[in-house]
Amino acid sequence: MIKVTIDDIEIEVEEGTTIMNAARMIGGDVVPPAMCYYSSLPGTGGKCRTCLVEIAAGSTKDPRPMPKLMVSCSTTVQDGMIVKNRTSEKVIENRGAVVEFLLINHPLDCPVCDQAGECDLQDLGFSHGKEGSRYEEEKRTFEPIDIGENIKLHMNRCILCYRCVHVANQLTDQRVHGALHRGDHTEISTYIEKAVDNDFSGNMIDVCPVGALTDRSARFKSRVWFLKPMNASCECTKCSGKAVVWMFGKQMYRVTTRQDQYGEVEVKDGKPEWICNECRFDKKDLEQWTIEGPRHISRNSVISQGHYEVSKTNLLK
Amino acid sequence: MGRKLLLEHINVPGIETYDVYRNHGGYKSVEKALKTMSPQEVVEEVQKSALKGRGGAGFPTGMKWSFLAKPEGVPRYLVCNADESEPGTFKDRFLMEKLPHLMVEGMITSSYALGANTSYIYIRGEYMFVLEILEKAIAEAYAKGWLGKNILGSGYDLDLYVAPGGGAYICGEETALLESLEGKRGNPRMKPPFPAIKGLYGCPTVVNNVESLCTVVPIINIGADEYLKIGTEKSSGTKLISACGNLARPGVYEIELGISVEEFIYGDEWCRGIANGKKIKALIPGGSSVPILPAHLITKTATGEDRFMSYESLSDGGFASGSMLGSGGFIVFDEDQCIVRNTWNFARFYAHESCGQCSPCREGTSWMEKVLHRLETGKGNMRDIDLLAEINKKIEGNTICPLGDAAAWPVAAAIRHFREEFEWHVTHPEEAVKRNYGLLKTPSITL
Numbered sequence: 179m180i181k182v183t184i185d186d187i188e189i190e191v192e193e194g195t196t197i198m199n200a201a202r203m204i205g206g207d208v209v210p211p212a213m214c215y216y217s218s219l220p221g222t223g224g225k226c227r228t229c230l231v232e233i234a235a236g237s238t239k240d241p242r243p244m245p246k247l248m249v250s251c252s253t254t255v256q257d258g259m260i261v262k263n264r265t266s267e268k269v270i271e272n273r274g275a276v277v278e279f280l281l282i283n284h285p286l287d288c289p290v291c292d293q294a295g296e297c298d299l300q301d302l303g304f305s306h307g308k309e310g311s312r313y314e315e316e317k318r319t320f321e322p323i324d325i326g327e328n329i330k331l332h333m334n335r336c337i338l339c340y341r342c343v344h345v346a347n348q349l350t351d352q353r354v355h356g357a358l359h360r361g362d363h364t365e366i367s368t369y370i371e372k373a374v375d376n377d378f379s380g381n382m383i384d385v386c387p388v389g390a391l392t393d394r395s396a397r398f399k400s401r402v403w404f405l406k407p408m409n410a411s412c413e414c415t416k417c418s419g420k421a422v423v424w425m426f427g428k429q430m431y432r433v434t435t436r437q438d439q440y441g442e443v444e445v446k447d448g449k450p451e452w453i454c455n456e457c458r459f460d461k462k463d464l465e466q467w468t469i470e471g472p473r474h475i476s477r478n479s480v481i482s483q484g485h486y487e488v489s490k491t492n493l494l495k
Numbered sequence: 496m497g498r499k500l501l502l503e504h505i506n507v508p509g510i511e512t513y514d515v516y517r518n519h520g521g522y523k524s525v526e527k528a529l530k531t532m533s534p535q536e537v538v539e540e541v542q543k544s545a546l547k548g549r550g551g552a553g554f555p556t557g558m559k560w561s562f563l564a565k566p567e568g569v570p571r572y573l574v575c576n577a578d579e580s581e582p583g584t585f586k587d588r589f590l591m592e593k594l595p596h597l598m599v600e601g602m603i604t605s606s607y608a609l610g611a612n613t614s615y616i617y618i619r620g621e622y623m624f625v626l627e628i629l630e631k632a633i634a635e636a637y638a639k640g641w642l643g644k645n646i647l648g649s650g651y652d653l654d655l656y657v658a659p660g661g662g663a664y665i666c667g668e669e670t671a672l673l674e675s676l677e678g679k680r681g682n683p684r685m686k687p688p689f690p691a692i693k694g695l696y697g698c699p700t701v702v703n704n705v706e707s708l709c710t711v712v713p714i715i716n717i718g719a720d721e722y723l724k725i726g727t728e729k730s731s732g733t734k735l736i737s738a739c740g741n742l743a744r745p746g747v748y749e750i751e752l753g754i755s756v757e758e759f760i761y762g763d764e765w766c767r768g769i770a771n772g773k774k775i776k777a778l779i780p781g782g783s784s785v786p787i788l789p790a791h792l793i794t795k796t797a798t799g800e801d802r803f804m805s806y807e808s809l810s811d812g813g814f815a816s817g818s819m820l821g822s823g824g825f826i827v828f829d830e831d832q833c834i835v836r837n838t839w840n841f842a843r844f845y846a847h848e849s850c851g852q853c854s855p856c857r858e859g860t861s862w863m864e865k866v867l868h869r870l871e872t873g874k875g876n877m878r879d880i881d882l883l884a885e886i887n888k889k890i891e892g893n894t895i896c897p898l899g900d901a902a903a904w905p906v907a908a909a910i911r912h913f914r915e916e917f918e919w920h921v922t923h924p925e926e927a928v929k930r931n932y933g934l935l936k937t938p939s940i941t942l
């Protein structure tokens with residue numbers, strides 16, 4: 179075990195732990211925001227740069243501060259390392275700049291975006307953004323495309339976190355999905371707009387931190403904060419069958435994975451509980467699910483503002 | 496005449512063919528290394544020579560080699576970086592085109608030193624004709640027994656391949672290069688791990704520039720002690736400089752490090768001054784990503800000392816009043832050139848070449864490009880100048896690979912030294928547009 183101090187709080191962690199995960203063990207405000215890192219998808223992280231932190235001392239052995247800000251999601255802690263997150267002005271300033279960069283080409287179309295209310299970029303803009311924009315140029319735009327009958331891709335909203343590419347790489351057996359072009363005209367797409375048709379491709383929607391990948395079966399049906407999320411399970415041979423069903427009255431609007439406070443899929447016994455496309459897109463009937471109870475959304479987004487308690491029996495009446 | 500180590504026989508007719516090259520001392524370094532030296536001794540010799548990497552960053556080659564991990568049963572690779580795409584740099588192309596056997600020889604001697612049995616030359620996609628020249632040379636080297644199994648009866652095997660890139664500047668960044676060589680999208684990797692630990696196919700790998708590897712040949716031939724006598728204390732040896740811009744005699748020159756900048760620009764042996772009797776306005780001494788120097792800081796440093804063509808002298812004054820030797824892409828501007836237009840042109844290049852992985856570089860480079868385009872076309876305002884300075888500070892140091900820095904530095908330096916010219920573009924929009932030599936038609940980046 180080694181010792182690391184983050185924002186004046188000391189914690190002991192195992193060697194090889196990243197700063198991000200050490201901060202998550204402490205919890206609360208000490209945790210840097212993550213837009214691209216996703217713990218259940220190895221290889222993610224390092225790209226969005228929102229998790230930048232200052233290293234005030236590298237280690238006990240070499241206590242020099244690091245000249246550059248480091249990405250907490252991909253930098254491992256050293257014994258005696260001193261990290262500054264929200265206590266560093268440099269971090270706050272540069273993270274603000276990253277948010278500005280992420281937003282300059284973003285359409286800011288939250289009023290018509292299905293992700294609104296559970297969008298990490300909205301939350302990040304709220305916590306670290308400025309009120310105005312200094313960007314006077316024309317935004318780069320793309321046409322939305324359907325990648326298969328289930329998923330809609332709005333490239334305008336994408337922040338190129340590459341999480342969905344990792345889903346395509348790691349969860350599906352045939353990769354037809356990746357990045358095209360370079361620079362700010364990089365585009366997530368499928369091979370010649372081919373349909374992504376695979377048992378687990380729907381998980382891309384859940385890992386997408388913004389509204390770039392949305393569930394076509396649930397699009398434009400309801401704002402998320404009007405829906406009641408319930409933990410539900412079903413017998414499924416392909417996946418864990420553990421999901422959250424989003425209800426409006428007795429009507430089921432959508433099915434998603436169960437996500438923790440960082441918006442990441444829950445992990446049980448070391449296994450991420452991804453759900454298959456059949457559970458996600460085809461089981462929209464209450465009869466197909468066993469309701470376990472209301473789902474508490476612990477994230478700081480709008481949905482958690484509408485606290486509610488419904489019992490299973492009430493809902494089914 | 497300065498001493499020539501690489502280009503000594505450049506004017507010999509037929510030097511690109513095996514026989515002529517061999518008759519002029521070719522492949523001697525391979526003989527010497529394989530017959531009389533252990534791989535470790537070759538590494539030590541290169542370390543002793545203090546050769547600095549010629550690809551731009553100037554990292555000591557011998558030290559890089561000594562970092563190479565050597566786990567049992569895992570292959571090691573040597574990869575030559577021939578992606579040369581930085582605006583203003585065209586020395587590697589010259590070397591490979593005119594002296595393909597020097598490249599092959601450098602690869603063999605270096606691969607032997609590193610214990611690599613498979614090596615690659617990753618060449619820029621636009622250099623297809625050079626690839627053909629190299630392949631011909633490699634075929635000749637195989638036929639004469641310099642490549643393949645049991646070279647010179649030493650028991651050492653080496654296969655050498657040339658792999659073309661798809662034409663992306665970013666694939667010159669060493670980890671993007673490795674991704675591309677593996678057949679993937681050329682996105683730079685996160686470091687650590689460094690290639691010396693985990694490189695090509697996850698195996699320990701050394702990536703070196705063309706010129707660095709070619710220079711290993713004379714180092715082994717004449718010995719590190721002799722090599723150290725050339726150049727300055729901190730910059731040993733010779734360096735190729737690709738000189739371009741408004742020079743009377745642009746071209747690729749091999750200089751002894753440490754000659755004065757004044758001599759290099761005005762000397763008869765070298766560039767012979769500014770073309771058409773004009774005055775010099777600015778200099779970019781080491782390829783498009785290094786800071787630009789205004790006229791008064793070119794031949795003298797800020798403290799009034801002479802400036803020399805060496806790593807230490809060109810960077811004298813840090814970023815405030817100095818620059819860098821970089822890759823040796825020496826770009827000269829005369830008094831008629833527009834610094835704003837040039838800065839925009841570079842910004843356009845970086846915005847186009849950013850791989851798009853990390854947000855500050857992806858968004859920031861194209862933002863700078865758009866603001867600069869507005870300024871250049873007479874549509875800017877004073878706020879834009881500060882905005883530019885602000886954006887580049889937020890890119891610098893916050894990205895995965897140094898392309899972000901490379902894009903930020905030239906803009907920062909141009910504003911630092913030529914702010915008045917930026918302001919003039921705001922106050923004199925019509926004249927600024929007129930000064931554009933009709934180049935205004937070049938559009939801001941579109942898809």
Ligand SMILES: Cc1cc2nc3c(=O)[nH]c(=O)nc-3n(C[C@H](O)[C@H](O)[C@H](O)COP(=O)(O)O)c2cc1C
Pocket residue numbers: 547548549550551552553554556559576577578579580581664665666667668669670702703704705707708896897898901
């Ligand atoms: C964006 C970018 C482009 C680069 N392009 C080249 C290149 O074209 N050729 C090259 O030799 N090095 C290039 N480099 C430097 C390489 O990453 C690497 O440092 C170099 O090949 C090491 O060789 P050396 O030690 O022999 O100089 C580039 C670096 C960056 C960040």
Ligand code: SF4
Pocket residue numbers: 665682683848849850851852853854856857894895896897898899
């Ligand atoms: S700095 Fe630019 S080129 Fe380098 S990894 Fe980031 S986006 Fe790609």
Ligand code: FES
Pocket residue numbers: 211212213214215223224225226227228229230249250251252
């Ligand atoms: S979460 Fe660390 S860089 Fe994106």
